[in-house]
Every structure is written in C-alpha cells, then in structure tokens.
Amino acid sequence: MTEEWAERVLDAAEELFYGQGIQAVGMDAVRTAAGVSLKRLYGLYPSKDALVEAYLTRRDARWRGDLERHAAAVPAGRERILAVYDWLERWFAEPGFRGCAFVNSFGELGAGSPAVAAAARAHKEAFCLWLTGLAAEAGAEGAAADRLGRQLALLAEGAIALAALSGTVAPARQAQEVAGTLLERALAE
Amino acid sequence: MTEEWAERVLDAAEELFYGQGIQAVGMDAVRTAAGVSLKRLYGLYPSKDALVEAYLTRRDARWRGDLERHAAAVPAGRERILAVYDWLERWFAEPGFRGCAFVNSFGELGAGSPAVAAAARAHKEAFCLWLTGLAAEAGAEGAAADRLGRQLALLAEGAIALAALSGTVAPARQAQEVAGTLLERALAE
DNA sequence: CATCCGGGAGAACGATCGTTCTCCCTTGTC
DNA sequence: GACAAGGGAGAACGATCGTTCTCCCGGATG
Numbered sequence: 001m002t003e004e005w006a007e008r009v010l011d012a013a014e015e016l017f018y019g020q021g022i023q024a025v026g027m028d029a030v031r032t033a034a035g036v037s038l039k040r041l042y043g044l045y046p047s048k049d050a051l052v053e054a055y056l057t058r059r060d061a062r063w064r065g066d067l068e069r070h071a072a073a074v075p076a077g078r079e080r081i082l083a084v085y086d087w088l089e090r091w092f093a094e095p096g097f098r099g100c101a102f103v104n105s106f107g108e109l110g111a112g113s114p115a116v117a118a119a120a121r122a123h124k125e126a127f128c129l130w131l132t133g134l135a136a137e138a139g140a141e142g143a144a145a146d147r148l149g150r151q152l153a154l155l156a157e158g159a160i161a162l163a164a165l166s167g168t169v170a171p172a173r174q175a176q177e178v179a180g181t182l183l184e185r186a187l188a189e
Numbered sequence: 190m191t192e193e194w195a196e197r198v199l200d201a202a203e204e205l206f207y208g209q210g211i212q213a214v215g216m217d218a219v220r221t222a223a224g225v226s227l228k229r230l231y232g233l234y235p236s237k238d239a240l241v242e243a244y245l246t247r248r249d250a251r252w253r254g255d256l257e258r259h260a261a262a263v264p265a266g267r268e269r270i271l272a273v274y275d276w277l278e279r280w281f282a283e284p285g286f287r288g289c290a291f292v293n294s295f296g297e298l299g300a301g302s303p304a305v306a307a308a309a310r311a312h313k314e315a316f317c318l319w320l321t322g323l324a325a326e327a328g329a330e331g332a333a334a335d336r337l338g339r340q341l342a343l344l345a346e347g348a349i350a351l352a353a354l355s356g357t358v359a360p361a362r363q364a365q366e367v368a369g370t371l372l373e374r375a376l377a378e
Numbered sequence: 379c380a381t382c383c384g385g386g387a388g389a390a391c392g393a394t395c396g397t398t399c400t401c402c403c404t405t406g407t408c
Numbered sequence: 409g410a411c412a413a414g415g416g417a418g419a420a421c422g423a424t425c426g427t428t429c430t431c432c433c434g435g436a437t438g
Contacts, residue, residue: 020300023212026395037416038397048396099296103350107293111209124354150363158347161292165313174339178371185370215425226386227427237426 006044009034013055018101022052022108049115052105056119059101064126077138078183081152082176084131088156089172092163099164100157128153139187148186155179195233198223202244207290211241211297238304241294245308248290253315266327267372270341271365273320277345278361281352288353289346317342328376337375344368 012033016025027048031041045051067087074083091097098104102120110117132149140148155178159171201222205214216237220230234240256276263272280286287293291309299306321338329337344367348360 021297104296106354108210108297120354151367154347154363157350158343161346161350165309174343178340181374
C-alpha cells in the first residue's frame with residue numbers, strides 16, 4: 001500500500017529532520033533512511049516542502065495526542081495539570097530529545113517559509129487552548145482560565161527550551177513547582 | 190583599521206544570521222551587506238564557522254550588557270527583577286524580533302556544531318546565574334535564590350519563545366505576572 | 379617615471395542540494 | 409516465449425554554497 005510507504009518515509013524524515021535540522025538533511029538521506037527509491041519518494045511527496053509540512057502536521061497530532069492520552073489517565077483538576085509536566089519530564093529524558101520541533105523549525109525557516117510559521121503558530125495555539133481547558137476543568141472561570149492557560153503554556157515552553165539547551169530534565173520539575181504555586185493561588189479564589 | 194571592518198562585518202552577519210537563520214545566509218550575502226571584498230572577509234574571519242562563533246559571542250555580550258544596564262537603572266530587589274520583563278517586552282516589540290538567537294542557532298546547528306551548542310549553553314547559564322544574583326539581592330538566600338533564579342529564567346525563556354512564535358509582546362506581561370507571584374511567595378519567608 | 383605591492387571584483391572550483399531522467403531488470407499477461 | 413508496464417538504482421542537471429585563485433588597478437616608494 002502507498003499508505004505504508006508514506007508512513008515509513010515520514011518516520012525517517014521525522015527522525016532526521018528533528019535530530020539534525022531540516023536544512024541539514026537532504027532528500028537523499030531521507031530516501032536512504034526510509035529504504036525507498038527517489039522516484040517513489042517524489043511520488044509520495046512532490047517536494048521537500050511538502051514533506052516538511054507533512055512532518056510537522058503528523059508530529060503535531062502525535063505530540064498532542066500522546067500528551068492528551070497521558071493526561072486523561074489522571075483525575076481532572078489540579079492533578080491533571082501537574083501531570084503535564086510529568087509527561088514533559090519523560091519526554092526530556094528520551095534519547096535524542098532536542099527541544100520543540102516547531103520552535104526549531106520556526107527558528108530555522110520561519111522567516112522564509114510561511115507554511116512552517118503557520119504550523120508552528122497553530123501548534124502552540126492548540127497547546128495553549130488545551131491547557132486553558134484543563135484550567136477551566138480545574139475550577140478557573142472565564143478570563144481566569146484563559147490567564148492560567150497562558151501561564152501554564154509559558155512554563156511548559158520555557159521548560160522545553162531549557163531542557164534542550166541544558167541537556168537536563170530538571171526544568172520540568174521547576175516548571176511543575178511554579179505551576180503548583182499558580183494553581184494554589186488561582187484556585188484559592 | 191581592521192577593527193572597524195571586523196565590526197562592520199559582524200553587524201551585517203548578525204542582522205542576516207539572526208533574521209534568516211545561519212544556513213540560509215551565504216558568505217556572499219554577508220560580503221555584500223557589509224560592503225567588503227571576499228578577500229578581506231576571509232582575512233578577518235577564516236571561515237563561516239569562525240564568523241558564526243564571533244556573531245554568537247558578541248551577541249551574548251551585548252544582549253546581557255543591555256539587559257544588565259537596564260536593570261541597574263532600577264532599585265535593587267523585587268522591582269529590579271520585574272524590570273527584566275519590561276526589558277523583554279521592549280525587545281519583543283523591536284522590528285525583526287525573531288526569538289532567542291541562541292535557541293535558534295542551537296535548533297538549527299546544535300546537533301552538528303559543538304561550538305554553537307556550547308555558546309548557547311553558556312549564554313543561558315550566564316543569564317540564569319545573573320537572575321540568581323538578582324534573587325539573592327532581593328532577599329532570597331542560598332538554595333532559595335538558586336531556585337528562584339531558575340524559575341525566573343524559565344519564565345523568561347518561555348516568554349521569548351512564545352513571543353517569537355505568536356508575534357506578540359503579551360508573553361512578557363504574563364511572565365512578569367507570574368514572576369510577581371513567585372516573588373511575593375518567596376520573599377514572604 | 380618605473381616598480382612593486384595591497385587590495386578589489388569576481389571567476390573558478392569542488393561539493394552538495396533538490397529534482398528529473400535514463401537505463402535496466404523484474405513481473406505479470408497473452 | 410514475447411512483450412508491455414512499472415519500479416529501482418543512480419547518473420545527470422542546474423543552482424548554490426564555502427572557499428580559493430586570478431587578474432587588474434591605484435597608489436606609495438625609489
């Protein structure tokens with residue numbers, strides 16, 4: 001099936017693009033890693049830009065899907081919000097963790113690729129909105145939930161960046177601590 | 190003087206590298222923007238790697254210098270810490286703001302360039318240390334200052350990333366609010 | 379005025395990139 | 409067994425990159 005081939009190509013592309021940066025990876029490296037002929041590669045994705053877009057799209061879905069599944073296994077409210085930072089910590093510990101794929105792609109191509117910029121923006125916005133939902137679930141109302149959601153997103157973002165640069169998982173715990181205090185204060189009414 | 194030429198080249202390189210990414214900018218573009226012959230360019234910086242390293246070194250010094258000067262104009266303590274986020278907000282509003290040069294460079298080249306990775310790590314570490322100093326100045330002691338410094342760095346980092354992606358200055362204010370609560374809690378003893 | 383030398387413009391070179399094309403072998407069909 | 413179709417391997421192409429080299433001019437020196 002062409003579906004399976006497409007997925008194999010995306011698997012290879014994701015590993016390479018995420019691990020080494022997009023410009024540093026040539027189509028030939030993707031071809032080799034995926035074990036696919038160049039002809040088939042270009043049959044599946046008509047250009048590198050298209051492959052990059054598919055990479056970001058699938059990564060967004062999988063990243064948020066994994067996170068949401070992890071959070072759903074924990075009671076709603078304060079506990080579920082804190083579980084987000086547990087999940088981040090596990091992510092930081094994975095071999096090959098190199099920060100946020102969207103921040104990296106945006107930093108590399110954002111200025112010259114509106115599609116990448118839009119994908120990155122959409123990813124962060126969806127993440128922030130989801131956190132806002134969690135905040136509402138936990139008892140924050142209206143504008144308070146919105147504010148709390150943005151603050152939680154800020155903490156996650158900072159933790160991701162610092163974990164990548166430092167090569168340490170510690171920022172996850174630090175962000176979790178701050179999130180804890182914010183919740184304490186926001187939910188005390 | 191060769192000094193002035195070197196600075197002109199660095200000015201051009203910084204604008205281009207920061208605005209478009211490092212790999213997207215060729216030495217010829219730097220040459221043209223700086224108004225310098227290729228021969229002189231390679232006389233000043235023997236390779237692109239050397240130019241990139243000089244770019245990051247000078248940017249680190251200037252960025253932290255500007256920030257420290259801004260903070261020094263404000264009374265030490267809680268007020269000075271909050272002023273950091275005012276400075277960030279002004280930075281975010283500058284035309285051409287594209288996030289943290291070190292995070293972007295690391296995302297683009299970190300995997301393949303130990304020098305860039307080290308520069309990025311050093312920059313963040315220095316920033317975090319400086320924040321810890323501010324926290325100590327404000328009354329936090331020992332481990333508490335360290336913890337507060339890391340939390341403040343986390344907030345700043347998240348604000349920078351989200352401001353770049355969203356194209357908005359709002360994350361500076363949000364980070365400042367969180368910093369305010371943290372200070373309130375930490376300095377209440 | 380003759381000479382020499384530093385530096386400017388940009389051609390040249392080898393590598394690599396994204397993309398397309400050619401050639402050949404395999405496989406399925408009559 | 410003949411033949412058409414499709415896909416694989418990789419050569420080929422034009423562009424661009426980092427870096428070096430060539431050629432030439434202008435001005436300082438005797």
